[in-house]
Amino acid sequence: MLTLLTAPVLAGLLAAPAASASPVVVALPQLYPELEAFYVDLHRTPELSLHEEKTSAKLAAKLRALGYDVTEKVGGFGVVGVLKNGNGPTVLIRADMDALPVEEKTGLPYASRVVAKDDSGVDVPVMHACGHDVHVTSLLGAATLLSRATKSWRGTLVLIGQPAEEGGGGALRMVKDGLLARFPKPDYAIALHDTPALPAGTLGYTPGFALAAVDSVGITVYGRGGHGGRPEATIDPIVIAARIVTALQTIVAREVSPFDAAVVTVGSIHGGTKSNIIPDEVKLQLTVRSYKPEVRRRVIASIERIAKGEAEAAGAPRAPRVVVDGHGATYNDPVLTRRIVAALTRTFGTDHVVETPPVMGGEDFGEFGKAAGVPSLIFSLGASPAAAWSAAAGDITKLPSLHSSDWAPDKEPTLKTGAAALVVAAMELLRKP
Numbered sequence: 001m002l003t004l005l006t007a008p009v010l011a012g013l014l015a016a017p018a019a020s021a022s023p024v025v026v027a028l029p030q031l032y033p034e035l036e037a038f039y040v041d042l043h044r045t046p047e048l049s050l051h052e053e054k055t056s057a058k059l060a061a062k063l064r065a066l067g068y069d070v071t072e073k074v075g076g077f078g079v080v081g082v083l084k085n086g087n088g089p090t091v092l093i094r095a096d097m098d099a100l101p102v103e104e105k106t107g108l109p110y111a112s113r114v115v116a117k118d119d120s121g122v123d124v125p126v127m128h129a130c131g132h133d134v135h136v137t138s139l140l141g142a143a144t145l146l147s148r149a150t151k152s153w154r155g156t157l158v159l160i161g162q163p164a165e166e167g168g169g170g171a172l173r174m175v176k177d178g179l180l181a182r183f184p185k186p187d188y189a190i191a192l193h194d195t196p197a198l199p200a201g202t203l204g205y206t207p208g209f210a211l212a213a214v215d216s217v218g219i220t221v222y223g224r225g226g227h228g229g230r231p232e233a234t235i236d237p238i239v240i241a242a243r244i245v246t247a248l249q250t251i252v253a254r255e256v257s258p259f260d261a262a263v264v265t266v267g268s269i270h271g272g273t274k275s276n277i278i279p280d281e282v283k284l285q286l287t288v289r290s291y292k293p294e295v296r297r298r299v300i301a302s303i304e305r306i307a308k309g310e311a312e313a314a315g316a317p318r319a320p321r322v323v324v325d326g327h328g329a330t331y332n333d334p335v336l337t338r339r340i341v342a343a344l345t346r347t348f349g350t351d352h353v354v355e356t357p358p359v360m361g362g363e364d365f366g367e368f369g370k371a372a373g374v375p376s377l378i379f380s381l382g383a384s385p386a387a388a389w390s391a392a393a394g395d396i397t398k399l400p401s402l403h404s405s406d407w408a409p410d411k412e413p414t415l416k417t418g419a420a421a422l423v424v425a426a427m428e429l430l431r432k433p
Contacts, residue, residue, distance in 0.1 A: 024149040024427060025347070025420045028141065035141050035415055038062070040110045042133035046099030046126045048116055049168035052077040052161075055097045055136070059161045062140055066147040068159065071182070075173030079161030080183050083147060088155025088431030092186035092372075093422055094365055095132070095139035096165035102129040105405040130402050131194035131383060134409055134418060136161060138192060138381070141419025146426060153430040156184050160368070167216065169327065171367035180372055188336060188429050189369040189376035192418055196399045197356070198382025199389040200410035201417050203348060204356035205341050205379045207334045212261070212289040213296050214362030215326030219244065219284040219307050221271075222318045228276035235316055238271050241282040243310045244320075245269070248286075251302045262299050263289040263360055289360040291329045300324055330366035333375030340377055343428035344421060356380055361402075377425075381418045383409035 038058075047055050056077040064070045068081035077097070103125035104112045114126040128134075143159055160179075164170030198204050221244065223237030245266050256262045264286060271282030286303065290296040307320040345353045369376025384392075384399055385408070392398040400406035 024145050024152055025423050027145060027148065028416055028420055031141060031144055032412070032416060035137050035419065036411065038140060039133055039137040039411060039415055042136060043128050044110050044112055046112050046114055046128045046133070047097075048101065048118060048124075048126055049098040049164040049166045049170070050076055050119070051116065052097045052163045056161055056163065059097070059136055059140065063143055063159060066143055068143065068147070074179060074182075075170065075175070075177040076163040078163050078170065078174045078177070080179070081143065081157075081159040082183055083157040083159075084184075085150045085156065086154040088153070089187040089429055090156040090158060090184045091426050091429050092158045092160060092189040092368060093139060093142065093426060094160040094162055094189065094191040094368060095135035096162045096170065096365075097132055097136055098164055098166050098168070098170070099126050099132060100129045100166060100403060101125065102127040102403065102405050104129070106408040108408055127405065129404060129407050130166065131407070131409055132165070134194045134381070134383065134414055135192065137415055138418030138422055141415065142422035142426060145419065145423050151433065153427055154433055155430040157426065158184055158186055165364055169325075169364065171364040172327065175367060175371045179368075186368075186372050186374055188374055189365075189372065190340070190422070190425050190429075191365045191378040192381045192421060193363065193378055194383040194402075194409055194414065194418070195380045196384045196401060196407065197396045198354070198380060199384050199386060200382050200413040201352060202382035203344055203353045203379055203417065203421055204382065205332070205337055205353070205377075206356050206358050207332055207337045208358075209291040209329055210332045210358050210378060211330035211363040211366070212263075212291055212360045213293075213326060213329040215288040215296070215300060215324055217286040217288055217300070217303055218323040219286070219303075220321040221282045221284070221307070221311060222316055222320065223278070223280060223282070224317055225278050225280040228278055231278065234278045235314060236278050237282040237316070238279065240310055240314045240316060241269060241271065241284055243314070244284065244307050247306045247310060248303065251299055251306070255298065255302055256295060260295045261289075261291050261358075261360065262295055263287070264299065264303070288326070289362065291358070293328065296328070327362070327364040327367055328370065330363045330378055332377045333369075336375040336377050340379070340425045340428060343424050347420065347424050348417075379421070381414060381421065383414040385410040
């Protein structure tokens with residue numbers, strides 16, 4: 001059973017001999033009030049994907065004040081901060097910055113009340129319901145501590161404030177904008193992600209596949225509309241769409257090995273305007289999750305085959321239009337994972353660094369390591385408040401999930417642990433004088 005690493009216990013740990021492997025972290029308690037203020041401000045002022053103008057400016061200003069060479073507007077509102085400190089490895093540390101169209105219901109005194117226009121021009125509430133404000137603040141904490149302790153390490157830090165992680169392809173946008181050509185190429189890439197599935201102050205790791213490939217699939221089914229009372233004069237795209245939805249369920253059940261993971265979910269179906277009108281077309285939206293590239297390719301191909309086959313069987317006037325957009329799975333290099341986990345365990349103890357199973361949630365962080373051809377690792381940062389974790393007694397379904405309007409990380413132990421963990425990971429990889 002996990003014991004809780006509360007704020008007082010964490011502060012004591014970071015000042016105790018157990019933290020001697022990373023003396024840089026000892027300065028964290030004094031830095032915390034500044035980090036908390038930054039976090040609260042970010043939480044109050046979230047911005048949607050591809051609209052992170054103010055968030056990126058705030059991070060850029062902080063990094064510039066610390067002495068980093070800062071470039072803004074990389075792949076959108078991406079921020080890159082570089083700190084060169086002699087000969088040694090180059091370590092990329094990434095934090096995503098965007099928020100979600102969710103109305104916050106946490107009741108926190110610093111809860112978001114922001115309303116913004118989405119890409120369709122519709123007014124939507126905005127909230128940091130996935131904890132990206134935690135990620136940016138943890139990155140700033142690590143950036144501060146490492147910039148003040150350059151005598152303790154050698155190498156180059158490349159700190160990334162990434163836009164548009166939430167379905168906007170922000171990592172690939174930065175890569176396509178010359179991230180690896182314009183800035184030092186990393187030898188390693190690391191990141192963290194908050195989670196309600198661990199108590200605040202606890203870290204989790206998953207060797208190998210950790211997060212799924214995510215593909216958004218749009219299917220437009222074409223028919224021939226007409227009067228609902230004369231279906232024989234039409235080709236009903238609603239019926240075709242219904243058959244497609246049913247047939248899609250056989251992909252995972254009958255075309256994917258039971259030893260491989262995959263998910264095909266139809267999240268929306270839209271068609272028609274009135275009960276007595278058969279429409280000309282119906283639109284489906286799917287999310288597809290997988291790990292292995294070959295499974296990903298097969299599932300997408302099966303979706304296209306089924307959609308076209310059902311349309312042809314119904315005599316549709318044209319084949320469905322299938323549009324796929326997504327990113328690959330996040331793979332934690334096992335060797336790098338063992339190395340970082342050993343360093344984290346030396347600092348936080350075995351009770352607070354635990355192995356966790358892979359999940360079908362998605363993350364585009366892995367695209368940085370893939371593009372650079374270097375090992376990468378994203379680890380989990382527990383953020384559930386102590387009281388809520390204890391009340392749930394290990395049943396995480398009783399806790400608010402990420403993307404929930406009720407998600408509220410326990411900020412002090414979460415932020416302190418996040419910043420400390422990034423410092424420990426970076427110090428393990430950077431060459432010591």
